[in-house]
Amino acid sequence: MQHLIYLVPLMAIIGLIYTLLKFRWVVKQDAGTPRMKEISNHIAEGAMAFLKSEWKILGYFVVIVAILLGVLANANPHSHWMISVSFVIGAVLSAVAGYIGMRAATFANVRTANAARTSLRKALNVSFGGGAVMGVGVAGLAVLGLGGLYIILKHFFAPDADLNSSEMLTTIEVLTGFSLGAESIALFARVGGGIYTKAADVGADLVGKVEKGIPEDDPRNPATIADNVGDNVGDVAGMGADLFGSYVATVLATIVLGQQIDVADGADFLGGYSPVVLPMLIAGIGILFSIIGTFFVKISENAGVNTKTVQKALNMGNWGSIILTAIASAGLVYWILPEQMELRGFEFTKNGVMGAIVVGLAVGALMTIITEYYTAMDKRPVNSIIKKSSTGHATNVIGGLAVGMESTFLPILVLAAGIVASYKCAGLYGVSIAAAAMMATTAMQLAIDAFGPIADNAGGIAEMSELPKEVREKTDVLDAVGNTTAATGKGFAIASAALTALALFAAFVGVAGIKGIDIYKANVLASLFLGAMIPFIFSALAIRAVGEAAMAMVEEVRRQFRTIPGIMEGTATPEYDKCVAISTEASLKKMVVPGAIAIISPIIIGFLPGFGAESLGGFLAGATVSGVLLGMFQNNSGGAWDNAKKSFEKGVEINGEMFHKKSDPHKASVTGDTVGDPFKDTSGPSMNILIKLMSIVSLVIAPTLAQVEGNVVKHPAPVKQEMTRNTPVAPGKIAANFGGISK
Helix, strand or coil, rough: CCHHHHHHHHHHHHHHHHHHHHHHHHCCCCCCCHHHHHHHHHHHHHHHHHHHHHHHHHHHHHHHHHHHHHHHHHHHCCCCHHHHHHHHHHHHHHHHHHHHHHHHHHHHHHHHHHHHHCCHHHHHHHHHHHHHHHHHHHHHHHHEEEEEHHHHHHHHHHHCCCCHHHHHHHHHHHHHHHHHHHHHHHHHHHHHHHHHHHHHHHHHHHHHHCCCCCCCCCCCCCCCCHHHHHHHHHHHHHHHHHHHHHHHHHHHHHHHHHCEEEHHHHHHCCCCHHHHHHHHHHHHHHHHHHHHHHHCCCCCCCCCHHHHHHHHHHHHHHHHHHHHHHHHHHHHHHHCCCCCEEEEEEEEEEEHHHHHHHHHHHHHHHHHHHHHHHHHCCCCHHHHHHHCCCCCHHHHHHHHHHHHHCCCCCHHHHHHHHHHHHHHHHHHHHHHHHHHHHCCCHHHHHHHHHHHHHHHHHHHHHHHHHHHHHHEEEEEEHHHHHHHHHHHHHHHHHHHHHHHHHHHHHHHHHHHHCCCCCCCCCHHHHHHHHHHHHHHHHHHHHHHHHHHHHHHHHHHHHHHHCCCCCCCCCCCCCCCCHHHHHHHHHHHHHHHHHHHHHHHHHHHHCCCCCCCHHHHHHHHHHHHHHHHHHHHHHHHHHHHHHHHHHHHCCEEEEEECCCCCCCCHHHHHHHHHHHHHHHHHHHHHHHHHHHHHHHHHHHHHHHHHHHHCCCCCCCCCCCCCCCCCCCCCCCCHHHHHHHHCCC
């Protein structure tokens, strides 16, 4: 049964086959009228042009970092120059993941618009089909890349080695390069795509909706093509690279901690390797059951055109995949894991591991429910923003900020409870396997997330093609649900990031050779504050970039309305390409500094004289806490503002009076949505990548830090005491158990 690991790439290949078949099905659907095809081609060409420009810049970055990693590996006895190759593979697959999503979306958007001419059922099938291509394709690439690379590296470095051998340490150290590559590209793709899409969106809304009073996606608006291109490069390609990196980092964190586990009598069903193999197998079965879950997403032909019908169908697919994955995970745990395990003095059983998996799934489900409550239409938070819109723009903004801040309370309680519960179940391995369980159904989560931008684009194409009003009504229903699912997806990603960052943090402490983090030390306390500052300065740079690019976009749109006769009458064609160029140039220039901060800051703290590994641990702790809170706040406030605006488009009652589009409260809601756009689509979703990327960079340099500081890093000997998951940890043992090393 040693060959069980080969099931991991096999399950990934099954997922990629499904992706190909589903993609071919989407392409075969009718793309509609010549005008619809023309607009769709403009969007696809703009998105592809942006990706090519972005890849050119990132190509230089990948080459430089790969060389630096190779140099660093030569100074590290537990590393190897192949970490550079691993890094490049991770970066390339992350970029490919984004490309798959973008291609699927640009084919599905026009076909969704055409399907909406027939029924809501058919429009959902096509839009969700495009999302499923992206979701399963990204998950399949991640599992194939990580599982396949693990098999190759183990065969190369440690074909017959024990789990705790130096050869396995080298294998996993090289494997971290794959995650570093994936997360690096994800951050640049997310930030660059987010700046692009929000610069165009804000510019289009402020001039088109507020100043000129024309509908969203009106072909008379010069920024409308750039806006629709942005949906693909930011909300689709950026999101695909984002969740690819998150998926890989989560599984990697569990592998790193699994390698440090002592198995009773030194062997188990897989020769001691089951704690390492388990997260990869769970990721693999998550793909299979996400595929099955896609068949649950359907509505009847006579279903009403409303958000509840669509949301219920998506929930069926989501819950179906989660429940089936949980059942299959239980089978794996009880089949391959040994009865007794120990990690850094904490003893636990297979029952404890299963308990941690259940905790992880529960945390993910609760995070989805809570985020949906704070961002969905017809719920108290969004209704409160709608009510405040009746008294002006300022009160709308105040209401949205209050909702975002309030929305951090329940998720943090859930996260804190999840961390404590999963730790009690299986120690630090329990925390990491809980995160892996949360991310197991990433394929389904991403499919649900991606269908929203596809529906949004479909609505834009319907508007620009001047299709009947009822077509736009159907796409607006899908888009409104997509706003909620996008917010829940981002909340889900941040929750998993918190658990993953904690697992990576624990791995860093052990590999760096430090016994604990003492915040009474001045340098550690200073680093804690410095780390907490990073998410704020990162957000400031990202939001400022959106604001500056949006200002340029607004001026360009105003210029065209002012100097090109016939635009408002519809007799002249706007210069769409100039708006596309503004977004492209701004996003590529301004994504560099925020991305560099995430990569360079841990290196500076780690090697700065007087600081070192322990200070870097404090730095990571501060960044993780503030990053999680800031990400939740921005995502939820932005999502709530967006759906408050969309509520006016179908009509809302405030104090007994009905308000619709173009009313003063609606204009106030547009302002709030404009403020929330960079929150929810640029800086907010980047927080989960930011905190994980800094942890991974720290993990990569940890062996060098240990060598510089003279720490002896080894797997700890078993602690001779009765300690189970129900036995409280003595206060004096907390730091030692967390560090798990000796000098």
